[in-house]
Amino acid sequence: MAYIAGVDIGNNSTEVAIAQLGQSGEVRFLSSALVRTVGIKGTVQNAMGIIDALDLGLEPLSIERHDLDIVLLNEATPVIGDVAMETITETVITESAMIGHNPSTPGGQGLGIGTSVTLDDLERVSTDQPWIVIIPEEMDFREAASRLNRATSAGLDIVGAIVQKDDAVLINNRLHSPVPIVDEVAHIERVPMGMVAAIEVAGPGKTIEKLSNPYDIATVFGLDPEETRRVVPIARALMGTRSAVVIKTPQGDIQERRIPAGKITLIGQERKTEVQVQDGAEAIMHQLDQVYPLVEIEAEPGTNVGGMFEHVRKVMANLTDQPVSSVRVQDVLAVDTLKPQMVLGALAGEYTLGNAVGLAAMVETHKLPMQRLARKLEEEIIVRTIVGGIEAEMAIYGALTTPGIQPPLAILDLGGGSTDASLIDEAGVIHSVHLAGAGDMVTLLIDTELGLEDRELAENIKRFPLAKAETLFHQRHEDGSVQFFHEPFDPRLFGRVVVLAENGSIPLDTRESLAKIVAVRQGAKRKVFVRNAIRALERVAPANNIRLISFVALVGGSALDFEIPQMISDALIEYGVVTGRANVRSTEGPRNAVATGLVLAHVEKQKE
């Protein structure tokens, strides 16, 4: 009778399976454990985490570490992924020309077109044209309202106002003849005087109609076709807002500028091609298919993508003691995305959605120094430690313990840095691939599209569902269900969209609706995982035909995600494949596949 431990060192977690081998060669699994991986996978720092995990698994069994006969490590796949974002368009306003923001409470309603003038200058202007009045923050709203009323009584035609403070409703309520008013314009000093301005406020629950339409802007300002073309970014930026101001300045210009994002060179076994990053994700992925199988990818130095490529190469080179020049980028996943950007030269913190391309890269090399780690561990725990088998193969053996499965079986390992697939055919032959783009890419896309600039928050949005605290005592979940509480919410949560994270609700400081955030989150997961699931399965499938695979089992951390398995299942249903989360040893779910496979493979080898 002998005790065996299988140990799987992953990028994020280290898993252990402990089993007992009977006299007649029967295997009985006794326990499993999971801890965070210490250090980068494949390095000697991992030993600490492995010992922790072993102790955790042994503790309930009352077995000591030295009672183990053998510890089996996985031949960890030498794959590292990284992600980067390249912005390819931005909107630049060379002279103040646009205000398009959503103050929570604008005043009045309708469209007003007139010439901009300060409240102080109002007494000196003529009555023969309409005016739009600029009201700085020093001005009390009562004083502003009474001056506007006096001016109107004196025969001036006032058609709108732009206010620095949050006073629009207060001013409007005190006007004898209400006009549209936009407030909370932070940089009111940048508003040019004596220029034609248009101001529009929509009714409650509606969005502006005129200033978000390029032809209406052309009508208001008498623009020629070339000028109309140039106001398209304005109109687009104003779509969906409740209030807006557009001012025409003689030199003012608004441009949608394309930022040179550099090119990447895809080198295949037979041919080589260059593609401009600014051509977008589809162009990059199309070219990638053309040159497949890939040998190397190069990016222009000085660009974000170039920097990211250098970084993954360096990390891998350090890890494996190889020169940087010998590490090759073997796959990329490009995804089109939108990035909210502050408009340069804006008046009230407006932003537009610039186009961006997200890129994930994957480097693969010969072997990680697993032997070194095995020796180190052996010294520490004085138990024979060997490298038991290749990760991808072990995962298949582990996944095969799932009830209801048989070859040809493919597994999809949805990780943080890479998406891996392996296939075992009826003859027991195993093929595997590693593709760039996985959980970290999803986090990057969420971070970018919501303009969070907070990876940790983006990670939480990725992992947990949302809810909104609708009253002090109940919250509505994103699926529409309602949950009541006995204690009132923290006032900081009230009315906000919150992430239902493990350690409590995290309020989001954003005006984006819950539905929008859910859409961004699900979109990011589809763009990465569904696309990669198809890409990976096509490469391992017999004759590249997914229909020839009978069973697909999801393993790895992202298989535990609350919506990714369903998305992949939805995508694969049309291929007639049975798709689901693995249930390793009928008890472990999608976890522990590799550790379990190591034990089983070792026992098989002993028998031979």
Added chain:
Amino acid sequence: MEVASSSKSDEMKPTVWILAGQPVLDEVIAPIYWGLEEEGIPAELREVSGGSAESLARQAAGSSPLNVGIGIDGAGQTVALHHRDLSVGKPLLSLAADELRPMLLRQLGRNAARLVKGDPLVLQNEDAARTEVQHSTKPSHNEADELQALIVRIVTELLQKE
């Protein structure tokens, strides 16, 4: 400024109730009203003989068809914002005597309205704080510090509840 009279016939109008002990100070009431008005929620004021800000706020919340009430104590020393569903003695927000400045009072009015609408409360607004500092008649006040003190107090109260 319109101050509603306390006739029985308008009791069921959807308003936030403000109960204020006498004497009612206009410089305290007015900014609260403006905060509510900017958010588009009507309010009505009733003068009472006495009571603490918290108990008046709770009473006002109980009577308001919108379930939200504000209490101002007789000496004009403290102001509290309450909701009908919150326990007595546990107002959502309150302002101490040294916090009764236009910006914070207006913010309390604004939050009363936002509580009705289900919009996120405004608990930290650095722009508004800066504006207040620039135009305060007492330039020695540091709004940011006081805001922080207010938030610390709210959090402490919440923690004590648990």
